[in-house]
Structure formats: structure tokens, C-alpha cells
Amino acid sequence: MSQSAAIYLSGVSKRYGDTLAVDDVCLSVAHGEVFGFLGPNGAGKSTLVEMILGLTHPTAGDIEVLGQPVGSLAARAEVGYLPETFRFHDWLTAFELLHFHARLARVPADARTERVPELLELVGLKDRASDRISTFSKGMMQRVGLAQALVGEPRLVILDEPTSALDPIGRRDVRDRIRELGEQGVTVFLNSHLLSEVEQVCDRVAIIDHGSIVAEGKLDDLLNAQEIELRAGEGAEAAARETLGEGGVRQVNGRLRVRVANDDETARLIRRMVEAGVPVYDVRQVGDSLEDLFVRVAERGDV
Amino acid sequence: MSAHLIAFFTLREALRRRVVLAAALLTLGYLVLYGVGVWFGYRDLQETQDGPPGLTEGVVSLMLVGGLWSLNFIASVLAVFLSVGALSGEVDQGTLHAIAARPVRRGEIVLGKFVGFTLMLAVFIGVSASLMILIVAVITGEIVGGSWAGPFLMLLAAMLLIGLALAGSSRLSPLPNGVIVFTLYATALIGGVIEQIGDVLESAVMFNIGVFSSVLVPTRAMWDMASAQLATGGFAGELSAGPFGASNPPSGWMLLIAFLHLALTLGFALRAFERRDF
Numbered sequence: 001m002s003q004s005a006a007i008y009l010s011g012v013s014k015r016y017g018d019t020l021a022v023d024d025v026c027l028s029v030a031h032g033e034v035f036g037f038l039g040p041n042g043a044g045k046s047t048l049v050e051m052i053l054g055l056t057h058p059t060a061g062d063i064e065v066l067g068q069p070v071g072s073l074a075a076r077a078e079v080g081y082l083p084e085t086f087r088f089h090d091w092l093t094a095f096e097l098l099h100f101h102a103r104l105a106r107v108p109a110d111a112r113t114e115r116v117p118e119l120l121e122l123v124g125l126k127d128r129a130s131d132r133i134s135t136f137s138k139g140m141m142q143r144v145g146l147a148q149a150l151v152g153e154p155r156l157v158i159l160d161e162p163t164s165a166l167d168p169i170g171r172r173d174v175r176d177r178i179r180e181l182g183e184q185g186v187t188v189f190l191n192s193h194l195l196s197e198v199e200q201v202c203d204r205v206a207i208i209d210h211g212s213i214v215a216e217g218k219l220d221d222l223l224n225a226q227e228i229e230l231r232a233g234e235g236a237e238a239a240a241r242e243t244l245g246e247g248g249v250r251q252v253n254g255r256l257r258v259r260v261a262n263d264d265e266t267a268r269l270i271r272r273m274v275e276a277g278v279p280v281y282d283v284r285q286v287g288d289s290l291e292d293l294f295v296r297v298a299e300r301g302d303v
Numbered sequence: 304m305s306a307h308l309i310a311f312f313t314l315r316e317a318l319r320r321r322v323v324l325a326a327a328l329l330t331l332g333y334l335v336l337y338g339v340g341v342w343f344g345y346r347d348l349q350e351t352q353d354g355p356p357g358l359t360e361g362v363v364s365l366m367l368v369g370g371l372w373s374l375n376f377i378a379s380v381l382a383v384f385l386s387v388g389a390l391s392g393e394v395d396q397g398t399l400h401a402i403a404a405r406p407v408r409r410g411e412i413v414l415g416k417f418v419g420f421t422l423m424l425a426v427f428i429g430v431s432a433s434l435m436i437l438i439v440a441v442i443t444g445e446i447v448g449g450s451w452a453g454p455f456l457m458l459l460a461a462m463l464l465i466g467l468a469l470a471g472s473s474r475l476s477p478l479p480n481g482v483i484v485f486t487l488y489a490t491a492l493i494g495g496v497i498e499q500i501g502d503v504l505e506s507a508v509m510f511n512i513g514v515f516s517s518v519l520v521p522t523r524a525m526w527d528m529a530s531a532q533l534a535t536g537g538f539a540g541e542l543s544a545g546p547f548g549a550s551n552p553p554s555g556w557m558l559l560i561a562f563l564h565l566a567l568t569l570g571f572a573l574r575a576f577e578r579r580d581f
Contacts, residue, residue: 050580050581053404054404055400055403055404055580055581056580056581057578057580073406073407073408074406076404076405076406076407077406079404081400081401081404082401083397083400083401083404085397085400087396087397087398087400088398088401089312089316089398091316091319091320092319100308100312101401101402101405103305103308104305104308104402104405104406104407105405105406106406145401148401149401152405
């Protein structure tokens with residue numbers, strides 16, 4: 001399992017005193033996958049990201065990155081990381097920052113001279129290459145941070161909120177970069193609050209809450225686990241419970257809300273109701289966006 | 304190994320942030336003031352014709368040792384200020400995250416910073432002490448300053464403080480770390496004074512308190528050894544006793560203790576920073 005995974009976590013926990021920040025997390029991100037990592041504030045996202053990078057040590061469990069034990073130099077040599085705070089030494093110019101990180105990432109000298117200007121152009125900072133980072137706006141800092149993450153030609157890129165300071169055009173650019181990385185076979189681990197961003201670029205997502213993974217899977221599968229709202233005659237609720245079980249059936253504003261895994265389940269429910277002689281007047285899908293899924297998880301801790 | 308990259312980076316940061324410029328300008332101002340003092344002092348000394356033989360050289364030597372004592376103090380303050388937030392401060396600010404995620408050992412970050420700060424202090428002590436010796440030589444015509452071991456011992460004192468501050472910075476935030484390092488530095492200073500008084504009063508307890516403080520933080524002991532090396536002339540021993548040096552310079556064992564101290568503090572810094580969570 002671990003050999004084929006870019007990131008592999010097994011029973012990972014992190015405790016700070018009495019607080020369990022991350023609780024027995026098992027997670028596997030395949031090579032070349034664009035993986036979205038979501039969770040409300042304080043859910044344990046950053047702690048988990050820092051553990052994957054070897055910046056924070058887990059209290060329990062195993063982590064492998066690109067087939068190497070976490071924190072090993074071999075693993076880190078092939079990882080690019082954009083920190084959430086995107087705070088860099090602001091006395092450096094953009095050019096110097098990228099050169100310094102290229103050297104730390106062991107990029108050979110001749111490759112550095114080519115790669116640094118290329119990346120500055122890619123993130124739209126070619127004209128500001130010689131300016132100190134202290135003169136940059138937040139958005140520019142985030143863009144130079146993205147270039148920094150890519151400077152070592154990494155096989156795995158971990159982006160922590162990569163577009164939080166960007167305008168809509170900047171966000172689109174970053175989404176395009178992420179898609180390109182995915183197409184090039186680079187694994188991307190995207191930690192983001194911007195659900196539309198995750199929805200647009202990620203193959204698979206995991207949602208963490210209170211330190212535990214509460215949902216994980218392909219985006220299509222997760223989003224298909226949706227609710228339908230029915231306006232139906234007497235006996236509808238009993239029919240729903242009979243067909244789909246007790247969980248996931250509730251009344252909202254006098255209408256029946258039923259959680260279904262997919263469209264087939266919806267069809268089965270309606271067929272059952274019709275067979276039971278329950279009149280069905282109206283059926284519509286609700287909660288089919290990642291935002292709804294996220295809010296449900298954050299509020300109730302289930303999917 | 305990436306420690307040299309971190310060391311070079313540390314040096315460049317100090318230059319770029321104008322830490323070096325500020326220290327250089329202030330030291331230059333201090334040297335001018337010192338030169339004026341030496342000029343007037345030497346003029347008064349020449350008017351005293353009835354002193355014992357060797358008095359002039361002894362007093363000039365004392366002037367230099369006094370000046371170097373001040374430089375040693377500035378170097379110590381500089382060492383603490385530079386390194387007190389070098390690790391924890393950068394972790395708190397988030398500037399070290401991207402660097403520590405690179406294929407760089409945590410120990411290389413600690414060693415790189417240690418080497419960077421040490422080089423900075425070496426240049427500071429080397430240049431300012433040389434200028435001070437030159438000022439004294441030009442004004443008095445006396446070339447004093449004794450052995451070159453003096454400035455090296457001054458540097459060793461600064462290195463001890465860098466090691467101590469880095470050890471603290473691997474765990475503590477800059478403010479509490481600064482308070483602790485300065486308190487220890489002051490303890491060593493006061494301990495030296497107590498040791499001297501104990502020596503004069505022949506109080507074994509006071510003397511031992513002083514020795515204990517020197518073992519705890521050997522910065523003062525390094526200066527005492529340095530001043531013994533720096534003082535020249537017939538009255539060197541007597542004149543260097545007092546605020547600028549010990550009447551009995553520490554034995555060579557203190558040098559061993561200093562190196563042991565450095566090894567311990569750096570070892571702790573490496574180990575603690577390796578285990579630290581960001």
C-alpha cells in the first residue's frame with residue numbers, strides 16, 4: 001500500500017498536553033493525484049500538514065512520504081511546500097529567495113539559472129524579480145511562495161491555502177498551475193478553505209473535523225451522497241425508513257428530507273412509495289455542493 | 304550539507320538588515336570617544352614625571368584593556384541580541400517553515416546560525432580591537448595589546464553566549480530566552496566581582512561563589528584570561544586587577560570548561576531543536 005502512495009498515514013495521532021489535535025488518522029494519497037484536504041478552523045489540518053512535512057512529530061502512528069519515512073532528507077528533497085502564512089525572509093529579493101531555496105533543494109547550478117527566471121515569469125513576477133519581498137503585496141508574496149514551492153521540481157507539492165490572498169484572476173492562475181502539475185504527474189496535496197477551488201481541481205478529498213477524517217473519497221462519490229427533498233402524502237416517512245433505514249430521514253419545514261447515496265437509490269425510494277400507494281407530488285435534490293457537504297460535516301460531524 | 308548555506312544566509316541577513324551597519328557606526332562613534340579619552344589621558348600622564356619606571360607603559364596598557372573591556376561588553380550584548388530569537392523567533396514568525404521543510408537537517412540550521420553569528424562577532428572583535436590598538440599606538444607611540452590570544456578569548460566569550468542563546472531559543476520564545484541569557488551573563492559578571500572581593504578579604508565562601516558562577520557561565524572568566532593576555536608592562540598584573548580583570552587570572556582548566564560549556568549548549572540546541580514541533 002505504502003509503496004504506491006505519495007503520502008501514507010497509518011494511525012497517526014498528535015497530542016498537545018490534554019488536547020488530541022489529530023486522532024488516529026489513516027490516509028493515502030496516490031502518486032499523481034490532486035488531493036483536497038478540507039476542514040473547519042481548528043480541525044487539525046495544519047498539524048497534519050506539518051506532520052506530513054516532518055515539521056511536527058506525531059505522538060503515534062507512521063507516515064511515509066514518497067515511499068520514504070517522513071522527515072528523511074530523501075523524502076524532503078522531492079517535496080515542495082507553500083506554508084499557509086507565506087512568510088519569507090522579506091529582506092531577500094524574489095530572485096534571491098528562489099535561488100536560496102533552489103540551492104537548499106539541491107538544484108544544480110546550471111538548472112537554477114534557467115529555472116528561477118522561468119518560475120518568476122510563471123507566477124507573473126518577472127518584472128519584480130529584483131525587488132525586495134518586503135515591498136510586495138500579500139498576493140505577490142503568495143505567488144512568490146508558490147514559485148518557491150515549485151523551484152526544486154518536486155514530485156509532491158503541498159499547498160496550504162495557496163490562494164487566500166489572491167484576487168479572482170490570481171486564483172484562476174493558481175488553479176491552472178495545479179491542473180498542470182496534475183497533468184505532469186506531480187502529486188498535489190491542497191489544503192484549502194475555498195471549496196469551489198477544491199471542487200474544480202481535486203480528484204479526491206478528505207474532510208477532517210476534531211482531528212479525525214470524517215469523509216474521504218472521490219469528489220463525485222461524496223457529492224452523490226446527497227439529500228433529496230420530497231413533497232408526498234401520508235406514509236412517505238415510513239416508506240423511506242423502510243426502504244433506506246432509520247438514519248438520514250428527517251422532516252424539514254414540513255417536507256421530508258432523505259439522504260441517498262446515488263440516483264439509483266432515489267429511484268428505488270420513489271418506486272417503493274408508489275407501490276405503497278403514497279402519492280409523490282414533488283422531488284428535488286438538495287445539498288449537492290461541496291459546501292453543503294462541508295457544512296454538514298462541520299456542524300454535525302457526519303456526512 | 305547545507306550548514307554553510309544557512310551560515311552565509313545568516314551573515315547576509317545581518318548585512319542586509321543593517322545590523323552590521325548600526326553596530327559599525329556605533330562602534331566607530333565609541334572609538335572616536337575612546338581616542339579623545341586616550342589623548343587627554345596620555346597628555347596628563349606625560350606631565351607626571353616622578354612615577355616609577357614602566358608606569359607609562361602600564362597605564363597605556365590599562366587604557367587599552369579598559370577600552371577592550373567595553374568592546375567585549377558590546378560584543379557580548381551583540382551576541383545575545385543576534386541569537387536570542389534565532390530559532391524560536393523564526394518558527395513563531397513562520398519564516399523557518401519553508402526552509403525546515405527542505406532537505407536540511409535541523410542541526411544544520413542550528414550550526415549554520417552559530418557559525419554565521421560567530422563569523423560576524425569575529426569580524427567585529429577583530430576589526431574594532433585592531434582599531435583600538437592602532438588608536439593607542441598612534442596617540443601614545445606605545446604598541447601594547449600583548450598576545451593575540453586576548454581577542455580570541457574575547458571571541459570565545461561571545462561564542463559561549465551565542466551557544467547559550469541558541470540553546471534557549473530552541474525551546475523558548477525570544478523574550479524569556481533573552482531574560483534568562485542576560486541574567487546568566489550578569490550572574491557571571493557579579494560572580495567575578497564577588498570572587499575578587501573574596502580574594503582580597505580571603506573569604507573562601509565568596510571566592511568559591513565566584514568560581515561557581517564562572518563554571519556556570521564562563522564568559523567573565525574568558526575576559527579575565529583575555530585581559531591577562533592583553534595587559535603588558537611592569538604594572539600589568541596590578542593595574543589590570545579591578546573592574547577590567549582578575550588579580551589572579553583563571554587557570555587553563557577554565558578554557559577546558561569553556562569548550563565543554565560550548566559543546567553542552569550547542570549539543571542541547573541541536574537535540575532540542577531536532578525534537579521541536581513547529
